[in-house]
Amino acid sequence: MSEKVFVLGGEQTDFQRNWTKEGKTFMSMMREVLDDALEKVGISYDEIKRLNKENRVAVFVGNFDAEQYANQGHLGAFLTEVNPALYGVPGARYEAACASGSVALDAAITHIRAEDYDLAIVLGVEVMKTVSSSVGGDFLGTAAYYDKEAKGVQFPFPKLFGKLADVILERYELKEERFMDALAEISRINYANAKRNPKAQTRTWFMNKEHAMARGGDNNMAVGGRLCITDCSQVTDGAAVTILASKDYTKEYAKKTGRKVDDIPRVKGWGHRVAPITFEAKKQESVGDKYILPWTRQTVKDAYKRADLDVKHIDVFETHDCFTSSEYAAISAFGISEPGKEHIAIEEGTIDFGGKKPINPSGGLIGVGHPVGASGVRMMLDLYKQVTNTAGDYQVKGAKNGLMLNIGGSATTNFVFILGK
Amino acid sequence: MREIKTVTILGANGAMGSGSAGVIAAFGGAKVHMLARDVEKAKQGIEAAVASVKTDTIRARMIPGSYDADLEKAVAESDWVFELVAESYEVKEPINTRIAKARRPGTIVSTVSSGLSIGRLAKAYDEDGQKHYYGTHFFNPPYKMILCELVTHSGNDKKVTQALGEYLDKVLGRAVVYTNDTPAFAGNRIGFQLMNEVAHFAEKYADKGGIALMDEIMSGYTGRAMGPLATADFVGLDVHKAIVDNIYDNTKDEAHETFKLPGYFQKLIDAGKLGMKSGGGLTKVVKHADGKREKFVYNIKTGEYDPYPKFDIPFIKEARQKIKDSDYKGAMDIVKNASGFEAEIARYFISRYISYSLSLVGEVVDTKENTDGAMGFGFNWVPASAFVDFLGGPKETIKMMEQSKIPVPKLLKDAKEGKKFYELGDKLDARSLFKG
Numbered sequence: 001m002s003e004k005v006f007v008l009g010g011e012q013t014d015f016q017r018n019w020t021k022e023g024k025t026f027m028s029m030m031r032e033v034l035d036d037a038l039e040k041v042g043i044s045y046d047e048i049k050r051l052n053k054e055n056r057v058a059v060f061v062g063n064f065d066a067e068q069y070a071n072q073g074h075l076g077a078f079l080t081e082v083n084p085a086l087y088g089v090p091g092a093r094y095e096a097a098c099a100s101g102s103v104a105l106d107a108a109i110t111h112i113r114a115e116d117y118d119l120a121i122v123l124g125v126e127v128m129k130t131v132s133s134s135v136g137g138d139f140l141g142t143a144a145y146y147d148k149e150a151k152g153v154q155f156p157f158p159k160l161f162g163k164l165a166d167v168i169l170e171r172y173e174l175k176e177e178r179f180m181d182a183l184a185e186i187s188r189i190n191y192a193n194a195k196r197n198p199k200a201q202t203r204t205w206f207m208n209k210e211h212a213m214a215r216g217g218d219n220n221m222a223v224g225g226r227l228c229i230t231d232c233s234q235v236t237d238g239a240a241v242t243i244l245a246s247k248d249y250t251k252e253y254a255k256k257t258g259r260k261v262d263d264i265p266r267v268k269g270w271g272h273r274v275a276p277i278t279f280e281a282k283k284q285e286s287v288g289d290k291y292i293l294p295w296t297r298q299t300v301k302d303a304y305k306r307a308d309l310d311v312k313h314i315d316v317f318e319t320h321d322c323f324t325s326s327e328y329a330a331i332s333a334f335g336i337s338e339p340g341k342e343h344i345a346i347e348e349g350t351i352d353f354g355g356k357k358p359i360n361p362s363g364g365l366i367g368v369g370h371p372v373g374a375s376g377v378r379m380m381l382d383l384y385k386q387v388t389n390t391a392g393d394y395q396v397k398g399a400k401n402g403l404m405l406n407i408g409g410s411a412t413t414n415f416v417f418i419l420g421k
Numbered sequence: 422m423r424e425i426k427t428v429t430i431l432g433a434n435g436a437m438g439s440g441s442a443g444v445i446a447a448f449g450g451a452k453v454h455m456l457a458r459d460v461e462k463a464k465q466g467i468e469a470a471v472a473s474v475k476t477d478t479i480r481a482r483m484i485p486g487s488y489d490a491d492l493e494k495a496v497a498e499s500d501w502v503f504e505l506v507a508e509s510y511e512v513k514e515p516i517n518t519r520i521a522k523a524r525r526p527g528t529i530v531s532t533v534s535s536g537l538s539i540g541r542l543a544k545a546y547d548e549d550g551q552k553h554y555y556g557t558h559f560f561n562p563p564y565k566m567i568l569c570e571l572v573t574h575s576g577n578d579k580k581v582t583q584a585l586g587e588y589l590d591k592v593l594g595r596a597v598v599y600t601n602d603t604p605a606f607a608g609n610r611i612g613f614q615l616m617n618e619v620a621h622f623a624e625k626y627a628d629k630g631g632i633a634l635m636d637e638i639m640s641g642y643t644g645r646a647m648g649p650l651a652t653a654d655f656v657g658l659d660v661h662k663a664i665v666d667n668i669y670d671n672t673k674d675e676a677h678e679t680f681k682l683p684g685y686f687q688k689l690i691d692a693g694k695l696g697m698k699s700g701g702g703l704t705k706v707v708k709h710a711d712g713k714r715e716k717f718v719y720n721i722k723t724g725e726y727d728p729y730p731k732f733d734i735p736f737i738k739e740a741r742q743k744i745k746d747s748d749y750k751g752a753m754d755i756v757k758n759a760s761g762f763e764a765e766i767a768r769y770f771i772s773r774y775i776s777y778s779l780s781l782v783g784e785v786v787d788t789k790e791n792t793d794g795a796m797g798f799g800f801n802w803v804p805a806s807a808f809v810d811f812l813g814g815p816k817e818t819i820k821m822m823e824q825s826k827i828p829v830p831k832l833l834k835d836a837k838e839g840k841k842f843y844e845l846g847d848k849l850d851a852r853s854l855f856k857g
Contacts, residue, residue, distance in 0.1 A: 014850045023641065023857035028747035032852065195594070198847050204567055204594055206447045210478045219475045392847075 005112045005267040006250040007419060009388075010122075010242035010381045011037040015201040015369035018129045019237045026070050026127040029239045031082045034123060037241035042257050043119075045085035051119055052089050056249070058117045059091035062104035062124035063373035068139045069130050079123065090117075097143035097408030098322060100124065101240070101376025102272075102415035108244050109267055109417075118249035124377030125239040136235060140372070143409045145278050158224030158232055160279045160410040161323035165226050167283055167292055168328060172340035180226065182343040183324035184212035187230045189352055190321060190360055194367025196353075196393040201236045201369025224323075231324040233364070238371030240378035262421065265387045268401070269307025271299035271416040279410040290339045297333040299414035300405065304335075307418045311335035314418070315399040316386045317357065318379040320407045321364040330405055331359070353396070361386065361394045376406035376415065383419040422584035423527045425592075429454040429495040431488070431516060432505035433466035437533055440563035441503060443470035446479035448593045453479075454495035456486045463487065473564050488516075496523035503557065505533040508663065513537065517545035524550060529585060531557040535609055536667040539602045540574035551576035555585065558606060559595075560799045568799035569595035574602040596798040596848070598791045604671040607785050608795035609664050611778050612802070615639075615770060616649040617665045618679040620686060622766065623650060627721040630730065632703050637732045638766050641856025642740040642752055644803025652800075654696040654703040658686050675828055676777055685721045694719075704729065734763050745857030752855070753811045757821060765825070771808065772827040775818060778805035779830040789832060790845055797849045806843040807851030814838055 013033050051057040063075045076092035094104040101124035108120035141150025150156035191207035194200035215228040222228050254261045275295035276282050291297040321327035332339040336357045351359040362368050362382040383402035385391040401420035428445050432438035433455035446453045457463040463485035471480050496502050506512050526549045543554040556572025569589050589595040600606040623635045636648025653661045662682050669680035696702030704718050717726035736759030743752035778792045793804030812818045815836040822829050
């Protein structure tokens, strides 16, 4: 498949923005990000019109919950509001909780592999600051099994990922102090990386290891068992676009823009697995397994197999650090460490910006912010930047292959993509 | 420049002192001597600093002290002395004399003054002290407002300036704008020009809607979250007066007359009606017995407070809708083409703001990116250069300026058509500053 789907680039909004305060909506966000992405990639609306006449272009919108946050469904049709050039272009909305961006990417990749379309515009979008954090927390509960895990629970997701931290600690018989130190280090790294990213939500926020370690009290409250505010990503408003293309179109594009096809990255592999939806069922199923999230590990293995690559070939990772515990578990799922030894990789600086296997040079969800339906698309955009050496101040030197892991629910829907040249 | 490990804050109990100390202790990881008139006030400053950056981790490295008992000892062991005492030569100069005697060679000393002459304040120091003396104009509240105007004077050393700028930027996370030692520096000179001239227009059109009308014309669609007169009411009319008087007395530029304080501002100040901080000024909010709040606005003609009016100005409505839809150029097209005196006023002030911002390049700052940064990061106003792009480029902007009888700055005359005029886009998305 590595010769079939190419990534031409894209753009994201500034995740620091609060669109409600600006008096703007999800719609204005879609308009800005698509205009910006097309300008950046160098594709005009006239070009889209041309491709549409031949039924060669489609749009894929990733969004989790516009119905509740913005009182609006049917987002797949909304790109027609951005520009009339998109009238008639096939488009639909894709939803898989926090992996909504990835399920949209997956659909786009599949259509291009099947040679249905030559150009796919993937747009992830979520407006979340329309409601208070407690109301938003309840909305997010629908990404779990609402009746069993979220109904009447304040901030259900920190609690679910707090339970993951508990299981990691018990299953691997870790010393609590060392484990919590490792989680704090994950926070520190993500915030520090975000400082280099001009589109990151937290780029002006204060955070250091000392603060991440100071759990409890008013300034770093416990929100989910052992996890405190500094262990959490925070929701935000945001949108991201990546533009995918077939090999034929990529050749045309490369010629027009004076680039070489070999310099344009390809989707080399993918994985998609769904684990049992409740956290309790996941926990029970994994008893006796080396991995606490075996389906997450399997998703990574599937992607490696399809790409014919292994962890040794991956130079940069973008992972779903909705909480420090999810990034912790991802380290072994990627194969960077053995399960139960993740803390050693963290202590040795392996996943730090200058380490051997940097994770989230962008800042990840903790640093960049987590507009739920946009996160997967943003991760793909960040892999694109890394492997094309265009990530600016957060560029990992010499990155050739990148891997992203985007999860929906409590590691329920797992998506992995590998991008490289 | 010496590594900054220990800092002394003078004026630790004020909002700016405690907020700046919080930033320095948190981002800079520095030990901070918090000095105030007495130790109790300094302790209050420490708690305010902790609350401002929301981290208890800094409390242990903040040491309370008083000017009388601790100044010399604290200064002697500091790498940076940041003075934030009251805004007057009479207060600052004697303190500088004491700092000058106690400081070690190489120690940075800076002031947060928003308008006093840095060169004059530097005179309290020996040659090494003058070399290391700066204005570091933080904005309130410092954790949220990341602008720092780094004000230099003729006695500074360029290498020290560069190193201090890098520290403020990379370590403390400030958006650093380099300005020359001119009255009110960049941000306040531009911001208060607009605010004060709008205040004059409110008087001129007092019978048409006065204060409320002017803020409506200059509302969010013109690139600011708060109207200019609401901003004056927020900062306080006394502070406003101090800034515009200083600029009026010490500058002579094309906008000189616009810095005269309007008579009704003085009247309100004399009556103790200083703005929101004193419960009323240009506007006031009354809480009724049923808990409902009602906003009133000062009637310049009658001296009474009238209920705050609502306006229905069609072009503003249309422009707001365009902004809401993220069609910024569409909104500016509406402003450019609308008829009626409200639209003329909007065009006049947008022109004035762009013209005045760009005209200060060369005198107050070296590049337009510095004035753009000052307005974007310090006031949350759409920077002048970004406006030029939204208006359709230099030619279109010049056309509007000429129609509004506003001088066209050379920088704009010389600008190339078809090329983006705004160059801070990667640091500050100007679109986020328009409000629909």
